[in-house]
Amino acid sequence: MTFRLIGRALVLGVGLAAALSSATVAGEYALTVDPVTIDTGDFSRAGIGFNGASPGPVLRFKEGEDVTINVTNNLSGPTSIHWHGLILPFQQDGVPGISYDGIAAGETFTYRFPITQSGTYWFHSHTGFQEPDGAYGAIIIDKKGREPFRYDKEYVIQFTDAHPHSGDRIMRNLKMMPDYYNRQQRTLFDFLKDTETKGFGAAMADYKAWGEMRMMPTDIEDLQGFTPLINGKSASANWTGLFKPGERVRLRFINSSAMTYFDIRIPGLKMTVVQADGNNVQPVPVDEFRIAVAETYDVIVRPTEDKAYTIFAETMGRTAFARGTLAPREGMAAEVPEMREPPLLTMADMGMAHEGMDHGAMMADGKMDHSKMMAVGTHKMPDGTVMKGMNHAKMTGDTHKMPDGTVMKGMDHSGHGAMAKPDPFYAAGSGLKPAAANGGKFLSYGDLRAQKPLYKLREATREIELRLTGNMERYSWSINDVKYADSEPIRLRYGERVRFKFVNETMMTHPMHLHGMWSILDAGKGKWNPIKHVVSVSPGTTVYMETEVDAPGQWAFHCHLSYHADSGMFRKVVVEGGPRASAMPAKSMTGG
Amino acid sequence: MRNWHLTAVVIASALLVARPLAAEPVVWSIGAEQLEYRVGEGSDIQAWDGGGFIGKDELRVVWRSEAEYVSDTDKFETLENQIRLQVPIATFFDAVAGVRFDTPDGPDRAHGVIGIHGLAPQWFEVNLDLYLSEQPSVRFEVEYEALITNHWILTPTLEIDLPLIDDQEIGQGAFGPTIELGARLSYDLVDRSIAPYIGVHWERRFGESATLARAEGEQASAIYVVAGVRLMF
Numbered sequence: 066m067t068f069r070l071i072g073r074a075l076v077l078g079v080g081l082a083a084a085l086s087s088a089t090v091a092g093e094y095a096l097t098v099d100p101v102t103i104d105t106g107d108f109s110r111a112g113i114g115f116n117g118a119s120p121g122p123v124l125r126f127k128e129g130e131d132v133t134i135n136v137t138n139n140l141s142g143p144t145s146i147h148w149h150g151l152i153l154p155f156q157q158d159g160v161p162g163i164s165y166d167g168i169a170a171g172e173t174f175t176y177r178f179p180i181t182q183s184g185t186y187w188f189h190s191h192t193g194f195q196e197p198d199g200a201y202g203a204i205i206i207d208k209k210g211r212e213p214f215r216y217d218k219e220y221v222i223q224f225t226d227a228h229p230h231s232g233d234r235i236m237r238n239l240k241m242m243p244d245y246y247n248r249q250q251r252t253l254f255d256f257l258k259d260t261e262t263k264g265f266g267a268a269m270a271d272y273k274a275w276g277e278m279r280m281m282p283t284d285i286e287d288l289q290g291f292t293p294l295i296n297g298k299s300a301s302a303n304w305t306g307l308f309k310p311g312e313r314v315r316l317r318f319i320n321s322s323a324m325t326y327f328d329i330r331i332p333g334l335k336m337t338v339v340q341a342d343g344n345n346v347q348p349v350p351v352d353e354f355r356i357a358v359a360e361t362y363d364v365i366v367r368p369t370e371d372k373a374y375t376i377f378a379e380t381m382g383r384t385a386f387a388r389g390t391l392a393p394r395e396g397m398a399a400e401v402p403e404m405r406e407p408p409l410l411t412m413a414d415m416g417m418a419h420e421g422m423d424h425g426a427m428m429a430d431g432k433m434d435h436s437k438m439m440a441v442g443t444h445k446m447p448d449g450t451v452m453k454g455m456n457h458a459k460m461t462g463d464t465h466k467m468p469d470g471t472v473m474k475g476m477d478h479s480g481h482g483a484m485a486k487p488d489p490f491y492a493a494g495s496g497l498k499p500a501a502a503n504g505g506k507f508l509s510y511g512d513l514r515a516q517k518p519l520y521k522l523r524e525a526t527r528e529i530e531l532r533l534t535g536n537m538e539r540y541s542w543s544i545n546d547v548k549y550a551d552s553e554p555i556r557l558r559y560g561e562r563v564r565f566k567f568v569n570e571t572m573m574t575h576p577m578h579l580h581g582m583w584s585i586l587d588a589g590k591g592k593w594n595p596i597k598h599v600v601s602v603s604p605g606t607t608v609y610m611e612t613e614v615d616a617p618g619q620w621a622f623h624c625h626l627s628y629h630a631d632s633g634m635f636r637k638v639v640v641e642g643g644p645r646a647s648a649m650p651a652k653s654m655t656g657g
Numbered sequence: 658m659r660n661w662h663l664t665a666v667v668i669a670s671a672l673l674v675a676r677p678l679a680a681e682p683v684v685w686s687i688g689a690e691q692l693e694y695r696v697g698e699g700s701d702i703q704a705w706d707g708g709g710f711i712g713k714d715e716l717r718v719v720w721r722s723e724a725e726y727v728s729d730t731d732k733f734e735t736l737e738n739q740i741r742l743q744v745p746i747a748t749f750f751d752a753v754a755g756v757r758f759d760t761p762d763g764p765d766r767a768h769g770v771i772g773i774h775g776l777a778p779q780w781f782e783v784n785l786d787l788y789l790s791e792q793p794s795v796r797f798e799v800e801y802e803a804l805i806t807n808h809w810i811l812t813p814t815l816e817i818d819l820p821l822i823d824d825q826e827i828g829q830g831a832f833g834p835t836i837e838l839g840a841r842l843s844y845d846l847v848d849r850s851i852a853p854y855i856g857v858h859w860e861r862r863f864g865e866s867a868t869l870a871r872a873e874g875e876q877a878s879a880i881y882v883v884a885g886v887r888l889m890f
Contacts, residue, residue: 233682236682236684237682237684237685237686238848238849240684240714241684241686241889242849242889245848245849248807248808249807250804250807251804252804252805252806252807253803253804253805253806254805254806273779276778276779276780277778277779279749279776279778279780290848536748538748538749538776539714539745541714548681548714549681550681631681631682632681632714633681
């Protein structure tokens with residue numbers, strides 16, 4: 066096999082063959098960071114790309130390879146490239162101010178690091194808002210041995226939320242007016258509709274409850290008005306991947322959006338999830354799955370019929386959709402579904418419903434007794450507070466018996482036959498909990514089990530609590546109420562196993578990304594807990610992850626929503642002790 | 658014109674002070690809540706109420722400007738500019754302190770100002786300012802944005818100006834408030850940057866202020882139909 070840069074959106078039809086060679090190899094790659102024009106069809110604007118295009122190329126590496134990547138900055142200002150999800154010496158991680166100084170205008174920086182893993186990853190600029198402005202690309206690393214699943218062909222499906230405004234302007238607008246981009250706020254007409262469906266009193270009480278908090282149940286996507294793209298193509302441009310009926314097709318989904326989660330389905334095809342964040346998982350057949358910002362999922366589909374299938378990806382807030390096609394021949398298209406109704410946050414998402422409940426451990430404990438769907442009505446909280454007039458119309462939540470045995474009262478179960486399974490990764494009663502469009506299986510973090518654990522299971526040496534905090538009205542985001550600018554680094558000791566406890570105290574969903582070391586998500590699966598690089602934390606939930614501290618140096622740890630990270634939901638992590646940092650990456654220290 | 662120079666100096670110095678603090682970006686905004694033409698029984702009036710800010714979460718330098726220009730007489734009936742420092746004091750509220758210069762056609766006034774500005778429950782944006790000088794006054798403003806749709810917005814406003822002592826030169830009597838009520842229906846034409854609107858504006862002077870107005874041969878109350886544009890950049 067040759068190792069080379071492969072142009073964007075190309076068929077990567079190498080399949081199994083690529084995985085067979087095992088000789089140690091060294092590959093040299095070149096990337097330029099360039100000013101480009103982003104043209105989505107809806108709008109055209111100046112942006113930033115790699116090798117003259119956005120998205121940049123698909124970089125294809127091989128496990129065991131020593132890569133040398135020369136990155137030339139053709140911009141008028143500084144840049145950087147971060148290899149998202151790659152385990153490497155910290156000086157090669159590409160975060161200005163933490164890993165290195167960045168790459169000055171006109172300079173070439175040489176990255177050198179060994180490839181010690183396989184799977185689907187991506188790369189992006191970690192400077193300013195260059196990533197939302199278009200500076201992203203995909204990475205495929207072929208496995209040294211055989212994959213534990215078969216496929217005949219593969220495609221990268223990389224999402225982004227291309228926006229007509231530059232990142233700087235978006236940040237400024239959000240600071241100026243936090244709901245600047247929210248065009249799905251509840252209006253007079255929604256109020257009138259609500260008074261019709263649940264009565265004036267209940268509707269009024271609901272609006273009052275939200276108004277009291279000065280929060281919006283529609284606050285799901287801070288940023289709207291973007292054009293979702295698949296491999297740089299809008300829904301109308303319809304990115305298409307070809308297959309022969311009967312072939313197994315591996316789809317490598319990457320969410321490179323600045324701010325947007327997608328719910329992905331391919332009507333007519335079952336998807337088998339085989340990998341999450343670059344690490345193989347025990348196969349899970351699903352009808353639909355949600356991809357958080359910066360996550361990757363690999364799925365295998367086997368279309369047997371000689372017809373086209375739509376890859377349909379609605380944003381979590383249902384403000385837009387990306388669409389592509391799998392087809393036996395170019396130019397074919399299948400029906401494009403309508404977007405579903407936008408969800409509404411509930412009081413549960415505000416963290417008001419279940420104080421002190423431990424969602425991360427709940428699945429393992431199996432303590433919750435969930436049965437039927439919640440209906441419109443009065444909602445009695447465990448503390449006895451009665452919340453009237455909550456809008457449960459959109460809820461897929463459940464009636465629940467609390468761990469202490471309290472049963473929530475005042476619910477009308479009539480006419481709700483659907484059985485919704487609990488998902489501990491959403492607050493009980495959350496408006497965000499997804500359901501598959503066809504009524505089938507929607508992937509949950511709780512379904513993910515590592516194919517092959519990377520680490521021995523052991524007790525964490527300590528727990529670090531990270532409260533995800535912020536002030537929506539000021540559009541300021543923080544961890545433990547402290548913004549990055551005012552924070553001290555999180556100090557870890559080499560060799561320890563740290564249990565991170567994320568407590569989401571905000572109304573937003575935060576995809577938390579730790580650089581340099583794996584995030585072992587506590588999905589209640591013990592040694593089979595999935596190994597990730599992004600852990601999405603829904604509002605009103607507590608989620609745990611553990612990290613084997615095996616990478617000396619200093620690393621970034623942040624919410625991967627660009628405008629949250631930039632406004633303060635960010636930390637530097639310092640790993641103390643371990644192999645001397647100077648001894649390790651000496652060969653990598655060259656560079657511009 | 659001196660106010661404009663002051664604005665520039667304050668903003669420039671704020672930038673220099675703000676820079677070394679952190680990587681957090683300095684943000685700014687400029688615009689006008691109201692930039693409008695008022696048609697009433699008497700003379701028509703051109704008016705604006707706007708300003709801008711520059712700064713970070715912890716400190717913003719805010720410029721506020723209000724004017725009423727009467728075309729018939731070619732005079733600024735109102736022309737005030739304020740430069741205020743604004744700092745957060747609670748989740749939804751900021752404290753402000755600064756200076757206000759009134760430079761209409763007629764006597765000038767200068768005040769110090771302290772106040773609070775923020776978002777009250779149920780989404781009411783409120784301002785309460787105490788103007789300190791030899792002619793102190795209190796001003797309370799409240800505004801609400803009612804979404805008819807996500808682009809058609811009805812904005813009722815209320816402003817109460819309460820002089821605390823007589824200032825006959827400018828027609829203000831102690832505890833004789835001036836009340837302004839408005840309702841403007843706007844349409845977001847370009848993002849939230851440009852939103853044309855139409856509406857009504859009513860103002861009335863009470864008590865001693867009303868008496869002074871009548872003595873000058875003016876009406877104590879006036880109602881206008883307004884058309885204008887809300888700008889935010």
